[in-house]
Amino acid sequence: MLMEARLLDERREGIAEGKDIGFAEGKDVGLVEGEAKEKLATAKRLFSMGLSVKDIAKATSLPIEQVEALQAEQA
Structure with missing residues (x-):
């Protein structure tokens, strides 16, 4: 439940930031940004699980290079 609330907040932030470019476009930008943030948060949790x-790249659909960079940040 907490994760859903956080994702919803991130989507709302993205939509608010995107209102300058139009509601429909802002909504799309907000959704994409929220999904990207969620994938990174999931990858971090999966690292903590070992x-x-x-496997993390496969589970999150993130490029291996991005997961490796995230791993370097975690270390």
């Missing part, structure tokens, strides 16, 4: 870079 999953490999390859």
